[in-house]
Amino acid sequence: KIIKWNKIIKWNKIIKWNKSILMMDKIKIQSAIFQIAASISCTTTTAFNPSSLTFAKKFNFRIFSTDNESAQYNVDTDSSLSFTYETSLPESQYTQVLISQSLQPIATKLRSFYDEKFQDPRQPDSSRFCWDPWFVNVGDRKANQEEEGGEEGNEEISNMVDGEREATDKQCQYSLKRIQTNDFFTEDDFSDLVEDLTQLGRSIGLTAITPPWISLYTNGDMQNLHTDAPHGPCAFVLSLCREGDFEGGETMLLRSKILELWRGFDGSRGLETGSIMRYIPPTPLGRCIVFDPRIPHGVNKVIGTQDPRKGRIIVHGWFNEPEVCWFGPWAESKIEEMNSLLDEALQPIVQTLGDGEIGRVCGYLACRIEVDQDGFPDNIVAVCDTLQADWDDFKGVIGYDEADRPVMEDAVSDVKLTIYESLKSLNFGEGEDGRAVVVPFAFE
Numbered sequence: 001k002i003i004k005w006n007k008i009i010k011w012n013k014i015i016k017w018n019k020s021i022l023m024m025d026k027i028k029i030q031s032a033i034f035q036i037a038a039s040i041s042c043t044t045t046t047a048f049n050p051s052s053l054t055f056a057k058k059f060n061f062r063i064f065s066t067d068n069e070s071a072q073y074n075v076d077t078d079s080s081l082s083f084t085y086e087t088s089l090p091e092s093q094y095t096q097v098l099i100s101q102s103l104q105p106i107a108t109k110l111r112s113f114y115d116e117k118f119q120d121p122r123q124p125d126s127s128r129f130c131w132d133p134w135f136v137n138v139g140d141r142k143a144n145q146e147e148e149g150g151e152e153g154n155e156e157i158s159n160m161v162d163g164e165r166e167a168t169d170k171q172c173q174y175s176l177k178r179i180q181t182n183d184f185f186t187e188d189d190f191s192d193l194v195e196d197l198t199q200l201g202r203s204i205g206l207t208a209i210t211p212p213w214i215s216l217y218t219n220g221d222m223q224n225l226h227t228d229a230p231h232g233p234c235a236f237v238l239s240l241c242r243e244g245d246f247e248g249g250e251t252m253l254l255r256s257k258i259l260e261l262w263r264g265f266d267g268s269r270g271l272e273t274g275s276i277m278r279y280i281p282p283t284p285l286g287r288c289i290v291f292d293p294r295i296p297h298g299v300n301k302v303i304g305t306q307d308p309r310k311g312r313i314i315v316h317g318w319f320n321e322p323e324v325c326w327f328g329p330w331a332e333s334k335i336e337e338m339n340s341l342l343d344e345a346l347q348p349i350v351q352t353l354g355d356g357e358i359g360r361v362c363g364y365l366a367c368r369i370e371v372d373q374d375g376f377p378d379n380i381v382a383v384c385d386t387l388q389a390d391w392d393d394f395k396g397v398i399g400y401d402e403a404d405r406p407v408m409e410d411a412v413s414d415v416k417l418t419i420y421e422s423l424k425s426l427n428f429g430e431g432e433d434g435r436a437v438v439v440p441f442a443f444e
Contacts, residue, residue: 074207074325075335081196082203083290085383089367089420092382094412096256097280097291098204103238104286106189106196110315111240111285113185114214118309127184131177131216138224139169173224176299177308178215181315185214193315197236200288201319204384205366205440206234208321214240217249217312222301225254228293232320233364233442234384235293240313241282246304249312250279251289254296256388263391282312292363292386293318322364322440328371329432338428342439349422358418359411360390362443367419371435375428380420383438387412415443 083098117125157164182190197209210231228235237251258276279300280289291297302312324342326335352358363386372378389411419441428435 074202074323075330075332076199076202076325076327081200083200083383085385086368086381087385089380089382089416089423090413092365092385092416094256094363094388095385096253096278096295097289098234098384100200100288100290101284101286102200103196103288106192107238107240107286107288107315110185110189110193110214111242111313113189114240114313115309117184130183131179133177134174135172136174137169138171138173140173171224172222173226175221176215176217176223177221178213181212181214197238197317197319201234201236202325203327203438204234204290204319205322205325205438206232206319207323207325209236209319210317212315212317214313214315216308217246217299217302218306218308218310219246219302219304221299221312222248223299225252225296225298227296228318231293232318233293233322233386234290234319235297236288236290236317236319238288238315239282239285240315241285242310243283243285245310246302246312248300248304249282249302250300251282251291252298252300253278253280253291256295259295260391282314290319290384294363294386322366322442324440325438326435327437328435330435331431334429334431338437341426341428342437345422345426346439349419352418353415358414360392360443361387361411361415362390363387364443365416365419365441366438367423367441368436368438369423369426371428371431371437373430373433375430377424377426380423382416387415387443 081100081102083100085095085098087093117127181193185193193212194209197212198207201207201209241249255276255278258271299312304310324339326338330338364384365382365387366384368381368383369377370379370381423439428437
C-alpha cells in the first residue's frame, strides 16, 4: 500500500526491505515502481537507500555507508560496465562529461525493437499512439510559478528592455516526443535496460535511476538551456541514433569556465561559440554520456525530416542514490566486517570537513579503491568528479610559503587530499586479486 506520494517517490515509503531480498529482486521491484510512477504521471523516482548517513554540520556533506542491520550490500562480481574516466584521486579535476560504450548490446536491441514498431507507417500500432508531443515555451509555466512563489533563480533584471519579458516567454524551452520506456519496450527489454543502467551507475557509486524516458526528435525539435540539479548527481543520455539520419541534435553543455567568467577575467580577448558551449554528438549508437546536470545544458535543433525512423532517438534519465559498491571476488561473509571497517575510517573525514577549516565545496565525488592480495589499497582513483568550490566561502590567503609568498586556499584539492589520506591506510584483509570498492561522497 502506498502511504504517501511526493514529487520524488521514496522507496522507503512504499516497501520495507529485509535481508532476504536479493539485488535482482531490487531491480525487478524498481521496474515495477517505475510503472506505478508512470501511471500517475510522476516524472522522477529514486530507489530505496539502505545506507546509513553521516552529516557534517559545515556544508551538508554526506558519507554513504551500509553498516545498519537491514543493509543490502551492493556486490558485483562483474565490473565490465563502466566509464572511461579514471584518475589518481589527488590529481583528479572537475570532469563535466563521462563516456561509456558498455551499453552497446542493449542499445542495439532497443533500436531493433523501435525500428520494428515504426517499420510500416500505414499499419496502426497502439504503442505508437501514446507518445507525448511535449512542447513548452518559456512562459508556459508562469501561472504555476506565481502560485508556488516563483521559479528559483528567476530574479528580476534591473534594466529590462521594453518587450524583453514577452520575447523571452515566447522562446521554445522543450520540443520533442517522449514516452516512458516501460510503456514502449517489452517487459524483458525494459528489465534488461534497467539492469544494465543500474550496473553502469554502480561503477560510479550510484545505485538507482529515475524512470527512464525514450525521446524522439524530428525536424525542428530541440531543448533550450536548462538545469536538472534536483533529480540526481548525474544525468545520462543513451544514444539509439544512426549515423546520417539527421543533422544537429548534439547535447549542448555550457563550459564550466563561463560560469566563472569574471574570475580572472581577460578583457583582451573575445569568446565565440566553441569557447562558450560544448557540443556532444548524438552518435554512435550505444554511446552513453553522463554529465553534471547542474550545468546549463540542452539539445541542439535537429535538422532532418519528420520521419520517426530517421530522428534523434535517445534514452535518458538521472543516476541517483549514492551507496558504497563492492566489486570483484569479495567473500560475502566478510562484506559486513569490511563495511564496518570502511565506515569507521570515514568518520574522521566528517569531522575534518565539518569543522570549518576547509572552505565549502559542492558536487559529487566517487572514489574507487583497488585492493591488492594483502588487503592494502593498490590504487585510489576518482571515477566521477564534479566538485566545485563555493566562492562565497572562499577563505583567500591561508598562509605563506618558505619564500613568504601568499598561499591561497584550494578547497577542492584539500577535500580530495583529506579523503585520500584517510583511505590509503585501510586494510581489507587478505584475499584474491581484482577486488575493489567505490565510495561515494555527496556535497550539497
